[in-house]
Amino acid sequence: MISTEQKVLRRNNVKVFGRGTQPMVFAHGFGCDQHMWRFITPAFENAYRIVLFDYVGSGGSDLGAYDAGRYGSLNGYADDLLEVCHALDLRDTILVAHSVSAMVAVLAARREPERFARLVLIGPSPRYINDVPDYVGGFERTDIDELLATMERNYIGWAKYLAPQIMKNSERPELAEELTESFCSTDPEIASRFARATFLADNRADLRDVSVPSLILQCSEDLIAPNAVGEYVHRNMPRSTLRLMKATGHCPHMSHPDETIRLIEDYLHDDAGAR
Amino acid sequence: MTTPAPADLERGSGASWMELWDRAPCGLVVLNEDGTIVAANSTLTDMLDIAGADLPGRSVEAMLTIPARIFYQTHFFPLVKLHGHAEEIFLTLRTRSGSGVPVLANAVWRDRDGGGQIHCAFMRIREREKYEEELLRTKKAAELASASKSRFLSMMSHDLRTPLGAISGYADLLALGVRGEVTEEQQADLARIKRASKSLLGMLDDLLTVAREQSAQLPMRLEVLSVRTELIEAESIVTPRFIEAGVGYRRDESAPDLTVRADRDRLQRILLNLLTNAVKFTPRGGRVSVGCSAVADRVLIHVTDTGRGIPAEMLGRIFQPFVQVDADDATNQKGMGLGLAIGRELARAMGGDLAVESAVGRGSIFTISLPAAAAP
Numbered sequence: 001m002i003s004t005e006q007k008v009l010r011r012n013n014v015k016v017f018g019r020g021t022q023p024m025v026f027a028h029g030f031g032c033d034q035h036m037w038r039f040i041t042p043a044f045e046n047a048y049r050i051v052l053f054d055y056v057g058s059g060g061s062d063l064g065a066y067d068a069g070r071y072g073s074l075n076g077y078a079d080d081l082l083e084v085c086h087a088l089d090l091r092d093t094i095l096v097a098h099s100v101s102a103m104v105a106v107l108a109a110r111r112e113p114e115r116f117a118r119l120v121l122i123g124p125s126p127r128y129i130n131d132v133p134d135y136v137g138g139f140e141r142t143d144i145d146e147l148l149a150t151m152e153r154n155y156i157g158w159a160k161y162l163a164p165q166i167m168k169n170s171e172r173p174e175l176a177e178e179l180t181e182s183f184c185s186t187d188p189e190i191a192s193r194f195a196r197a198t199f200l201a202d203n204r205a206d207l208r209d210v211s212v213p214s215l216i217l218q219c220s221e222d223l224i225a226p227n228a229v230g231e232y233v234h235r236n237m238p239r240s241t242l243r244l245m246k247a248t249g250h251c252p253h254m255s256h257p258d259e260t261i262r263l264i265e266d267y268l269h270d271d272a273g274a275r
Numbered sequence: 276m277t278t279p280a281p282a283d284l285e286r287g288s289g290a291s292w293m294e295l296w297d298r299a300p301c302g303l304v305v306l307n308e309d310g311t312i313v314a315a316n317s318t319l320t321d322m323l324d325i326a327g328a329d330l331p332g333r334s335v336e337a338m339l340t341i342p343a344r345i346f347y348q349t350h351f352f353p354l355v356k357l358h359g360h361a362e363e364i365f366l367t368l369r370t371r372s373g374s375g376v377p378v379l380a381n382a383v384w385r386d387r388d389g390g391g392q393i394h395c396a397f398m399r400i401r402e403r404e405k406y407e408e409e410l411l412r413t414k415k416a417a418e419l420a421s422a423s424k425s426r427f428l429s430m431m432s433h434d435l436r437t438p439l440g441a442i443s444g445y446a447d448l449l450a451l452g453v454r455g456e457v458t459e460e461q462q463a464d465l466a467r468i469k470r471a472s473k474s475l476l477g478m479l480d481d482l483l484t485v486a487r488e489q490s491a492q493l494p495m496r497l498e499v500l501s502v503r504t505e506l507i508e509a510e511s512i513v514t515p516r517f518i519e520a521g522v523g524y525r526r527d528e529s530a531p532d533l534t535v536r537a538d539r540d541r542l543q544r545i546l547l548n549l550l551t552n553a554v555k556f557t558p559r560g561g562r563v564s565v566g567c568s569a570v571a572d573r574v575l576i577h578v579t580d581t582g583r584g585i586p587a588e589m590l591g592r593i594f595q596p597f598v599q600v601d602a603d604d605a606t607n608q609k610g611m612g613l614g615l616a617i618g619r620e621l622a623r624a625m626g627g628d629l630a631v632e633s634a635v636g637r638g639s640i641f642t643i644s645l646p647a648a649a650a651p
Binding site for chain 1: 310353
């Protein structure tokens, strides 16, 4: 008999390691999976208990557990995150979240603040689409539609798009593995739904309800989450600290792991600033 | 020569290397890990209508449309960084005037001191893009059409069952004499009505199964089944039809009992379909035999008849819904041509298959293959 906890750990492909006791959970962004953290986690292994996972529909998660209704909005992803925390009975957790996961983290911290000690939000954006005249997210609705078309075009060559049965073939998991290895994402329908949930979301109103102290890591020249957006998050989220990075782009934990590690360490050691 | 070439090309030295880099029949760009353009060749700057000197130092995002930037950051860069390469990625480059140039991108990761570089080639796609778009559009339309057809079939067969139930129910009432005395001739007519409505009901069930199989997958209960037990079960239902049709039936008893991993209802349905087909298409005096064998990790169940056989040109089509060998025969009363289509779908859903060998005048052998299972 498999317990509910074990089911969640398997469903979300949860990996736990490290020599510390305080949990440090890493939540990946849209388009990728837990592997994206591999340049960061070695720096924290000694002092923390590292928890990695994939959202259902991404990476090595159980695609059979995918529910289009649940994952149609970011709340479904927050359910995943909280269920992983429940399954491991995590308390006093440091949650490191990239991109869309930053808003997933906001939703989770809003619902169960007692589980989290600190949030580290890398490239957060509460809303990607401009809302004139007061809010500049960086994108127009038509940009997002074109993104969805680009995604669709990139999935067309996938065997699984042309033969979706392959993915449902539980007797040959190596097929599914091969395909996810070949691309940093999963099933095209799922990816497209995740993209919609991400880029059409508006979580601006949720920011003010976050009571957990947070660090916002804002890249220079991040076109997905521009400076103005990072500043907006900082202004509207109580107990937040904003650090502007030298790193450019949207994935500093992959392109500039050293700076990312240093800023996270500084923040975690600087108790006075956060409490 | 306005674009600096990467060091490793220069090492090869000579004007021909430089020309290869600069005028290669694809756009080439070298990026730093953070997306800064180190070098771009003339093919690329021409494609973008940008002066060669303008690109180095700028971010790769400057040469991408907005959606392509998002795709670069969320998919392309993580893929190249984590896996070391990316192939056949569709992106849209942005020209100086802002119009889009669709390209296919291949990229590799190269470790360099203090970081890494991304070497990327862009192949412009013009004609191919139109085909792909058309292909995708048609595929979507076909999927939609198929889904709505399935829904229609399912609705229709469901709706038709209700009046059919009334017809057969009232025929029963009349036959029982509830509405008054019934003559022998009337009894015979009522029996015909019953038979006809029963056969109609069978066809509707088939329709419903096809519709369901195509729309939502029915839940599958795989269990270990004895082939012999399942054959005996199916025989008990079809034996009367064999007797009526004057067709002989024999099950090969010599083979050891084999076990398969299958869903009992689905397997029964396939067996019944094959056996009723065999009796339908075998003339009086003919024979139908059933045997079973194990090949590697599969169990094969063969249903062999001495019927008229299937012409070679029909063999590929008989598993399609609504296809019948003698469809143009106006007197054909043998069903809708769904049995084999259903049979193959059911078998495949269980990890097996349904195949046929046949020769005109010599009969047919239908073979169900299923995953073998250790005896319970």
